[in-house]
Amino acid sequence: MPLRKTYIVEHLDPELGQWSELEYIAIARETQRSGNTFMLSSLPEAFQVPQKLAEVPAFKAEKRGVEEIYGEGNGKDRVCLLDPQAEKDLNPDDKGEFDVFLFGGILGDDPPRDRTSELRKKGFKGRRLGPVQMTTDTAVRVTRMVIEEQFTLNKIPFVDFPELKFNDHESTEMPFRYVTDENGKPIMPEGMVDLIKKDADKSIDDLF
Numbered sequence: 001m002p003l004r005k006t007y008i009v010e011h012l013d014p015e016l017g018q019w020s021e022l023e024y025i026a027i028a029r030e031t032q033r034s035g036n037t038f039m040l041s042s043l044p045e046a047f048q049v050p051q052k053l054a055e056v057p058a059f060k061a062e063k064r065g066v067e068e069i070y071g072e073g074n075g076k077d078r079v080c081l082l083d084p085q086a087e088k089d090l091n092p093d094d095k096g097e098f099d100v101f102l103f104g105g106i107l108g109d110d111p112p113r114d115r116t117s118e119l120r121k122k123g124f125k126g127r128r129l130g131p132v133q134m135t136t137d138t139a140v141r142v143t144r145m146v147i148e149e150q151f152t153l154n155k156i157p158f159v160d161f162p163e164l165k166f167n168d169h170e171s172t173e174m175p176f177r178y179v180t181d182e183n184g185k186p187i188m189p190e191g192m193v194d195l196i197k198k199d200a201d202k203s204i205d206d207l208f
């Protein structure tokens with residue numbers, strides 16, 4: 001069993017939006033700190049790796065899909081798909097069973113559209129991270145806490161559907177579960193709150 005773990009996000013959206021870019025940078029930096037590898041797979045031929053991702057040594061860009069990299073007889077049974085519909089929750093003992101943790105590179109949606117099914121049908125073993133939808137960077141963070149830091153899911157501090165308050169009049173509710181920091185605030189990628197505020201302002205402007 002390799003000591004190092006690999007976290008793979010299989011890119012499933014047609015392009016890399018700003019939201020995903022911020023999430024992937026956060027995943028890359030945190031994976032770097034823990035001494036593991038973060039791979040973005042299934043990238044389109046013309047994909048340009050953003051500078052802030054390229055400069056993180058733990059990050060690998062991969063054009064092949066995960067099935068091609070870890071096929072039958074080639075480590076497939078050591079890959080765990082993090083799947084909101086899986087029957088079993090991820091637990092610290094899974095550290096011994098899996099070397100690779102696979103996530104759907106899709107934006108969260110409300111209600112969830114179950115696009116993780118695109119990876120489920122490839123036949124990887126699945127584990128759930130509890131019943132509530134998380135952002136992709138949160139799902140990787142939680143997996144790392146369970147596998148590397150040996151937390152059980154019920155010991156991780158979470159907040160569900162936090163409200164982001166921009167000023168006295170503007171706020172928005174995020175339809176996801178997040179890990180909280182020592183002040184009880186949801187952990188989000190650097191730049192995400194500004195991006196959400198910009199998007200909220202834009203949709204208000206679009207009304208007029």
Ligand SMILES: C[S@@+](CC[C@H](N)C(=O)[O-])C[C@H]1O[C@@H](n2cnc3c(N)ncnc32)[C@H](O)[C@@H]1O
Nearest residue numbers: 082083084103104108112114115116129134139
């Ligand atoms: C933002 S979620 C996308 C969920 C999405 N609504 C869908 O269609 O499946 C991105 C990825 O994070 C992981 N994920 C998020 N919440 C999860 C949970 N509660 N259990 C297991 N995996 C989860 C899955 O790998 C999922 O593909």
